[in-house]
Amino acid sequence: MRMAPPWREPVPATGTMGEPRPLGRFGEYGGRYAPESLVEACREVDEAFRQARADPGFAAALAELLALHAGRPTPLTPARRLSQELGVQLYLKREDLTHTGSHKINNVLGQALLAARMGRRRLIAETGAGQHGVATATAAALLGLEATVFMGERDMERQALNVFRMRMLGAEVVPVTTGSRTLKDATSEAMRHWVGATGDSHYCVGSVVGPDPYPWMVREFQRVIGDEARGQCAAELRTGVPDHVVACVGGGSNAAGTFAGFADTSARFVGVEAEGGAGAARGRLGVLHGCRSLFLQDDDGQIIEAHSIAAGLDYPGVGPEHAHLRELGRARYVTVTDEEAVGAAVRLARSEGIVPALESAHALAWVIRAAGDGELAAGSTVLMTLSGRGDKDISTLKELL
């Protein structure tokens, strides 16, 4: 007898991970729940993005920046020793090897080019781990734009190195002292600031969240991860397509970009959230930061503060497309604890000589657990996006180890 799989069979890919329905709807999720003052600005970004997408000149300029500045394509690395230990074939998509050290640069270069095309002179960004902030500061410097980055005070402490990097790159870093003083509050503050600066500034959202068109646009700019990996898997894997595609999920941009490359395959998608920031796995329907999606909330409907050792996963919600993929059963969302993530980081360092970002270590921690408890069948092929490198987390790790 065939065991029921823990997830439903993949639905036919048509209709998933394409263009959303009008006003950015992914099923019932998404939308443009922006204050009226930002609606026109969102419409302008949407219009500019659609025009840019249809313009081969834009695609060429972006491809050149990604190649010459960001160092793409990134390799697909077989994790040989770890695969042997785990009894699965694990391949790592190496976003940690991009310039600035995480996948965030893919999205930012796209949006910075778009902003320049729209005649904006400044980028506004929120950041949690600081990786999106560093990427924004980098792209701004490269294209001659200004950058203002909002960052929770608590994150500024635990990611002090990235704060210095942003300032070194010429960006203004604004501490956010309200609420939990992490990513959620930095995002609120960036939105407030944008309301007063729509004329000359572009809000460079760092994940697949926010009002339409951001969830869709950011996924399209991150699609390069999945598209490259698809080609690399076709060349490297006997089966051509991996059995499982795994990525960590904060807002969900590295996962969305990775999944998008495999939407029309039978690969099973797994998004790995932090135990304390599991918007997809444990959130309920709500509206925050411009979109309708799943958010951690208390019994009164107040948003709960997330808690994760990985600042980039410290967000109480998830992008609307992930909420939709979950509802469809096309992807499933699991959680791992801080301890599991730290253990996975150490294991990858010692078996493959790669120190991953703590965010990425969450994805690996699930692979390790699932290989151990049989959820991943022996010999199955697993593509995992290694979203970033661990340099920014060294001081956190030093305190723990």
Added chain:
Amino acid sequence: MTNILAAGAVERHLRARRDTGRALLMPYVTGGVTPGWTRYLTAFAEAGADAIEVGLPFSDPTLDGVTIQQASEAALARGASTRRILADLAEAGDVGVPLVASTYYNLVLHDGPEAFCAALRRAGVDGLIVPDLPVHEAGELTGVAAAAGVDLALLASPATPRPRLEEISRRSRGFVYAVSLMGTTGERAALAASAAELTTRIRSVTDRPVLLGFGISTPGQAREAGRHADGVVVGAAVMRRVLDGAGPDDLRAFLATLRRALDQE
């Protein structure tokens, strides 16, 4: 049977007062901000408020500046919730002028628009403002609110183009909330230049009452705003005083200065 196209109690009240030539005053208070906070409502009404906006605090008030953020945090820290605030209002009874709740859409969705609107009505609240619910997303709430007898007032901003302004004015109930400037709530040194222009544009497409809000902090600004719009909303200037410890009597005196300024026109 309810005619869902008809305006409700808030709009009838505001139109009637406006038609006597009176400039309208709608002060704001964050629900649950202090123990006994409903005494502010009586004080506001005595000072000549025409309606009162009651904020239902949300953990992530993305369109509010520091003052209302702090007021929301203070209220939540005291254990305020939609349910408790509405219970306080029900207990306080009729204060003599319509009450208009304002909150973020997450709190409306929490129990669903129907249950939310029904709860407002049970507490004696006749109007609603949801700053993160723009007109193109409001379809889920407009019909439900109208059927429940809650006037859902929509916001217009200086960046709103004319066709949208027409739609907002058509679908808004109670009044049209004119956001005076491109920014968040909070006191400002002067009335923004965009205020007059926006009000003129709204008036050219509707005869619904137009209330100007965001940044109006002083009698002088209220008087100037009253020249363009049918009235003003005053939030942060009230809440800064409340956060600094001012009681109902102090606020009655402050609002009386605004009332006099509006009446001088």
